[in-house]
Amino acid sequence: MKGTAITSITLLILLTGSRSALGNSIASCDIMSIEASNANTGIDPKLNKYRAIFQKPPFAGFNSFELVGRQSIEVEMPTAKTLTLPNAIGGSLKLRREQKGVFQLTLTIARAGQTPVSIEGIASPGAPLFTAGFKSAKGIWVFGIACTPKKAIVNY
16 A cells, blocks of 8 residues: 555656656747947847837947847756857856746856856846946947747656
8 A cells, every 4th residue: 555655656746747857947048249339320220129228328328239249049947058259258148047938047258367257137038138248349248138938858
């Protein structure tokens, strides 16, 4: 009788899924590398949907936003994923938590030989995280991150 109860509980956990059996959250993230400057060229047409964001602090001090690079990656929580960023800037993206398609994440960026800078933020498909980074040749680097949930890996 005791063995049957344990077998039934084990079977129930396998069928319904335990917290560890459900696996980790995975996100498809779009990383935008943007050069903000006062070159008076306006906002790159590929960035028009973010116009309102660029007109508010800390970005309001610039009048030009050029999309220099864009990459799409899949990130599995909690493993950091290496990013390819412009101007010899190294980076990684790590998902900390996901709830209903909203991701708490950490973006870490650094130039060779410098101390890395970590930025904590929240990103979702409709509300990307935008953060200003290092100086660029024309102004500053801005990085935008939008993440969309993907189905979790099931580990049985």
